[in-house]
Amino acid sequence: MSETKYTQEHEWIRIEGDVGTVGITDYAQGQLGDVVYVELPAVGKAVKQGGDMAVVESVKAASEVYAPVSGEVVEVNDELTGAPETVNADADGKGWFVKIKLADKGQLAALMDKAAYDKFLAELG
Amino acid sequence: MSDASTEQTLRTSLHGLHVALGAKMVPFAGYDMPVQYPAGIMAEHQHCRAEAGLFDVSHMGQVKLIGPDAAKALEALVPGDIQALKPGEMRYTLFTNETGGILDDLIVTNAGDHLFVVVNAGCKAQDIAHMKAKLPSSIKVEVLADHALLALQGPSAAKVMARFAPEAVKLRFMTAAAMKIQGVDCFVTRSGYTGEDGFEISIPNDKAEALAKALLAEPEVKPIGLGARDSLRLEAGLCLYGHDIDQSTTPIEAGLAWAIGKRRREEGGFPGADMILAHLKGGAPRRRVGILPEGRAPAREHTQIQGTDERALGEVTSGGFGPTVGGPIAMGYVEAAYAKPGTVVNLVVRGTPRPAQVVAMPFVPNRYFKP
Numbered sequence: 001m002s003e004t005k006y007t008q009e010h011e012w013i014r015i016e017g018d019v020g021t022v023g024i025t026d027y028a029q030g031q032l033g034d035v036v037y038v039e040l041p042a043v044g045k046a047v048k049q050g051g052d053m054a055v056v057e058s059v060k061a062a063s064e065v066y067a068p069v070s071g072e073v074v075e076v077n078d079e080l081t082g083a084p085e086t087v088n089a090d091a092d093g094k095g096w097f098v099k100i101k102l103a104d105k106g107q108l109a110a111l112m113d114k115a116a117y118d119k120f121l122a123e124l125g
Numbered sequence: 126m127s128d129a130s131t132e133q134t135l136r137t138s139l140h141g142l143h144v145a146l147g148a149k150m151v152p153f154a155g156y157d158m159p160v161q162y163p164a165g166i167m168a169e170h171q172h173c174r175a176e177a178g179l180f181d182v183s184h185m186g187q188v189k190l191i192g193p194d195a196a197k198a199l200e201a202l203v204p205g206d207i208q209a210l211k212p213g214e215m216r217y218t219l220f221t222n223e224t225g226g227i228l229d230d231l232i233v234t235n236a237g238d239h240l241f242v243v244v245n246a247g248c249k250a251q252d253i254a255h256m257k258a259k260l261p262s263s264i265k266v267e268v269l270a271d272h273a274l275l276a277l278q279g280p281s282a283a284k285v286m287a288r289f290a291p292e293a294v295k296l297r298f299m300t301a302a303a304m305k306i307q308g309v310d311c312f313v314t315r316s317g318y319t320g321e322d323g324f325e326i327s328i329p330n331d332k333a334e335a336l337a338k339a340l341l342a343e344p345e346v347k348p349i350g351l352g353a354r355d356s357l358r359l360e361a362g363l364c365l366y367g368h369d370i371d372q373s374t375t376p377i378e379a380g381l382a383w384a385i386g387k388r389r390r391e392e393g394g395f396p397g398a399d400m401i402l403a404h405l406k407g408g409a410p411r412r413r414v415g416i417l418p419e420g421r422a423p424a425r426e427h428t429q430i431q432g433t434d435e436r437a438l439g440e441v442t443s444g445g446f447g448p449t450v451g452g453p454i455a456m457g458y459v460e461a462a463y464a465k466p467g468t469v470v471n472l473v474v475r476g477t478p479r480p481a482q483v484v485a486m487p488f489v490p491n492r493y494f495k496p
Contacts, residue, residue: 033352034167036446037421037453039475055475057423059166059446060352081421 005068005108006117012092013068013100015108022068023096024056024087027121032058035087040076040097047073047100049107054097056087065097069107075099137183138273138330139337146348154246156184159350166352170448173319173357174489177279178349179340186249187272187327188256190240192264199233199240202259204376204395206386210235215299215314217384219376220255225400226372227379228255230364234301234314241301241312241327243274245366273333278323278357280492281345286324288343289336293324298493306336318354320361320491359454360447362415362486368426369413369442369456377404378458380413411439412464415486416455416472422479423453424472430457431471431478438463438470449489456486 004014010028013020029035039055047053047067054065076098080086087095102108112120134157143150148159159181161169172178190199196207205218215234219227229248234241244252256266277286287294292304293313301314309332317323328336340346349357355365364370370379375397382405389395393402418424428441444455455472463470466485471478 033161033165036167037423039422057446059170059356059448060160062423062425084421 005111005113007066007068007111008120009066011066011068018102018105019074020069020100020102021096022098022100024065024091026091029088029091032056032063034059035084038080038084038087038097040080041073043073043076045073047071067100068111069100070103071100073098074101137181138333139181139183142334142337143181148350153351154184156246158184161350161352162348164347166356167448169347169349169353170356172347173279173321173349173353174449176345177277177281177285179337179346180276180278180349180354182276183273184246185274186244186246186252187269187274188242188244188253189267189269190242190264191267195240195264196235198260198264200395202255202396204385204389204401205233206388207233209386212237213300213302215301215316219381219384220252221376221395221397221401222372223396225375225397227370227374227376228372230366230370232316236301236312247367269327271330272327273330275326275328275333275337276317276323277326277340278317278319278321280321282321282323283494285340285343285345298495307339309336315494318363319357320487320489322492322494356445356448359443359445359456360449360487360489361491362456362488365443375401375404375409377401378409378411378413408461410461411458412461413456413458414464415484415488416441416457416481417484418453418455418472418479418481420479421452422474424455424474429473430459431473432463433469433471435478441472447488454488459483
């Protein structure tokens, strides 16, 4: 049984057990445009909720990707190094960035569920 | 966006067309301009290199200089040999300041009974004021605010243009002529800022949308936004004012010595001539160079350039991803001793030095029409 949560910075995290798979939302990839480079953290790196986790670059600009929760990076999506365009093609699936072993599942309470995120997007216009 | 900023934002005569085409509009140099259309920057860039792209560059300043000896008078403000231009010929030049820095880059065309000048959107107010203040009162500075400027660029541009104005296709790179297109009086130049063959068309505002729509109806032509305009000019090794050149850079540092005519080098007589000619003779302390990062990480503007000994050599002034190159590209300034192609440097991206090489520009060979 997995659940997916969202941040106001347009990251998603899908929780399975005590590990969360993290990516950016389809809305975010649409705003960025063509992704040409993704910089991922090293496996084993400790990340903090709301802190820098990865970088995604489009033709025009570089953007930070923030960690939705605190924890340890246990896996990164190396496929993105050679094929960063996967983020555009499948942001919610094959375009995932990292897997984080959660330090505190209680932090998930601060994130939005799908309905709340959709409402948040609607309010952005 | 607040109401106040909306009111202050200017619109070109093609604004409605951009919106109708689904463009993402952004503020640029005081105008609400299309940064990209639904196809996206990458696809637009590739299309311009493969076929032909239509750009709205109406935000740029179009000015006529009318009066006796206008070419000679303009030479007091620029280092280019303007007097050598025969009717129909055009040239890239620079407004320089007293210390040899660059106030703007511009294109000057000898249009027969006047000079036709095109300046950057972001600089046009001060450029116009500069010309009005510094040119003799016998030269009339007439701003063509009622004219749009369209650029048709790409390997298929000439094929498309031939259907509208066969006369235009006879022009060679950096020449120009007045002609009718679909019955409308236009001024057409064979020029552009993409590295590709192409044309720029000056046309009355009220006729611009009809021509733009007609050009876009041709199978080879797609609209191109400012995003791809930037990546195209970067691959072509061309300077963007305010980034790669500004009041702190001399034309020699910027690698634009070719824009200073032989006669002007001998005679001087332009602002900052002492400094510029000294740089020309003795070498500039720093140089604008092309930089090819190793790996995939783009190095953006203001990225520090270091020697392999970690000493700072300068910084990146334009950097990003070159869709035709298929990887990151940049340009920036380095100390003169490091300007030779093949020199290995480091780019400090997010705190980490990453290897890169100084390379000759352009990154993509230009395809100007020079029969």
